[in-house]
Amino acid sequence: MTLQKKSFYPWLIFSVTSVGTFMATLDSSIVNVALPKIAGNLNVSLSLVQWVVSAYLLSICCLLPLFGRLGDMLSRRLVYNTGLLAFTLGSIFCGVSGHIGLLIIARIAQGVGAAMIMANAPAIISAAFPGPERGRALGLVGMIVALGSMTGPSIGGFLVDTFGWESIFFVNIPIGIVGFLASYFILVKDERRQGEKFDYLGAILFTLGMTSFLLVVSHGEEWGWFTITVITLAIVSLLSFSVFIYHEKHEPFPMIDLGLFNNWAFLSGNITGLLSYMAVFSNTMLLPFYLSSILNLSPSQIGLLITPFPIVLIIVAPISGYLSERVNPALLSTIGLTAIMLGLIWIAMLHTASALWEVAAGQAILGLGNGLFQSPNNNSVMSSVPPVKLGTAGGINSLVRSVGQVCGVAISVSILQWKQAGLLAGIYSPTLEQKANAFLTGYHTALGIGASFAAIGALLSFSRRVHIKSAKNK
Template sequence: MQEKLQNLSYYKWLIFGVVSTGTFMATMTASIVNVGLPPITTALDTNIATAQWVVTAYLLVITSLLPLVGRLGDIWGRRKVYGFGFIGFTAGSLLCGIADSIGLLIGFRILQAIGAAALMANAMAIVTGSFPQNERGKVLGMIGTIVALGSLSGPGLGGVLVEHFSWHAIFFVNIPIGLLGYAGVHYVLPFDQELRQEKIDYLGAALFTTSVVSFLLALSYGTEWGWASPSTIGCIGFALIVFGVFIRYEKKIDQPMLELAIFKNRAFSAGNLAGLLSFTAMFTSTMLLPFFLQNILAFAPAKTGLIMSAFPLVMAITAPVSGILSDKVGSGTLTTVGLGLMALGLVLTAKLHVDATLWLIMGSQALMGLGNGLFQSPNNNSVMSAVEPRQFGVAGGINALARNFGMVCGTALAVSILEYRRAASLSGISQPTADQQVTAFMAGYQEALLVGACLAVLGVVISLKRDGKPAKK
């Protein structure tokens, strides 16, 4: 059947459809679970701090495994690893749905995360290898649209499922999608050609995972533990030591998990660093804007969701267009303009006040969505085109790692700045009034978003320095 499909003129778009299924499922699940945390906390007789690990464990596992599963795709074959991703994710979803304790739920979320990592790391590699150079920007832009639609649909779908069924349904909904995706892998995705007979660097993978998990724990809980506490400093120090050992080890072995020479490619390194900064900047707003809208402006959750949907909607429209343009005019100008618009949108969002109009708030989010849409597709095109085909898997994994790492950094940075400035503003006031509390919040909120804007500007500078020359194919 595959041979017949491969003769079709639209075969590459069938491949895109399979990859889109996995991408949509992984991004939707990342945003759908937060809606179910309150009923999960009640149903499984736990507390918020413990229930939060349903989200935290998922994020930690995905982020730490992305380079490894990308490398496995390069060695074992991306078709095989992508199929394993669907199996792991679907099985994990089923087990999460029937879990009857918080411990089991967290454990099954880890299995789900392993599958999601395999999907995320290899998605861009499969798409990049299936389309010619002059169409990659367009198709990577369309992947950006799928990501936006998945993120956009998650909270709304989750709310409907929890309200009309139960929290179990937010996991069960993945099962038919996962089965459909696996069927697509089996019948549509081509078999990998000329796989490398190389050993898998398990020790390097273990060192990298340990380092990343330790560092992300410090970022995630630094505000709660205290940034100068022994726990936070210990986690960061341990992460740096292990990462140093990882680098030394990778330089010595013949077949490392991560080919460090790949970072000598300026277009690849600059693109990933700019991507990390873009997500860090973006998540200062993603984290704090809902609190501003609901706690300060007293907007209902539904209205808050509608306002924040302006960002992914504009991004979903812009991303394919910018991807097509990047195939024709290159990535440098588009990424630079995109990050500049994102910085401007963050400044406007930071300057919102209690009398801000609905149109101004939505306009600032639309501007950020425009900037992000202009940036992401050309940036991904630049990163993936900078490496050789044999490195597509690990390159896609690193690109996804930069994205997830930026999300965690942006969240931690926003919360830390907000809490520090709020505490400083209320210092010496034993019983602050409502106005004083609002003033204190606004001071931290504005400073956090302005720092995010500065990071976007730094991304502009880095983006300007990229070489932009594709690797020889």
């Protein structure tokens, strides 16, 4: 009996693709804790070193649909393996760069590889689990993505303190090599689809529109919302996306099949996914600042208080994925989004004298909600498209996740800074108490907005329960 016919083979595929997924999502957050060290060692400003993060995220968001489409056309295995190779080589160049310009270029190479991985891993797993086990597998994918995003700061902090900032890139090399070899020998070769052309104009228009949009969202507060630069970028983004949509509707082989969005299960699942990440990441960026500046905790204590999120997620996500095979996924995702909303409301009640258990409890509630939501939602989205569109659907699903993270962080930071500036305006030398109160007001307002995102998502998810059936009934 060949390996492909073994009963455990789909889970072997899952294990192989999980390596790349975890590594790619980990690198979206692990670099944050190293930015001060990188800025000091390379003698650059924090505003410039921030592009080490922005270049990576921009590359991923712009290229996810492109590589999802290429995976459908050429070979998901080929694109995924190439992504592992590009990511590993990019990691090497990041570690040996020694110059901020070279480091940013190397991060773009990493982002290209990460986009190849993230666009095709869900499609490979969905194809390997065509039956009722798909919900469980995709639930575990959601768990791995969240773990990569949430454990990055704690892992990065340990590596930077112990081995230097270069180590956060070098650690990817052995993992990437093992992942590439395992993928090359284990994943099944899929056939290339004949007679289809790649939509180059669509790719250019989408990249231009997405780049302009993310620059506005990420740097609008820093550059000024009404400056020429931001207004110009906003106009370019709007025009690019408008022309892109028109072009895709008339293109025989579009980069993104807009017809997928006529499917309510696919459309609503992606919208609720976007809202969930915007909600969760409204707290992800700001919580460490609250813990350090208000509660005066050390980095190790901050990392410890963040861990209830991934711990609860690890426990809940597989259970939720299993349940999504038997009950309506929309009901589970509704409960999950409601829990996320309640978790953000809980955290929004923290103050200058809050107990540490209150912080940990809020993180646990968010982990519970995220674990309950991601598994059934991913299952309903990926199960709503035909097999030949899995790569495109996987790319869009990953794009929604990345855009949700970027927007959640950008919106929460902008609200915090806006509130702080308003409350401290006219005060020449604010006291520590005034600064703390201004921060808390901004923090609580940002979390309230995040909770509203989750509430809207919960209502939308509940409304779609009659349109989405469990995998068991399909």
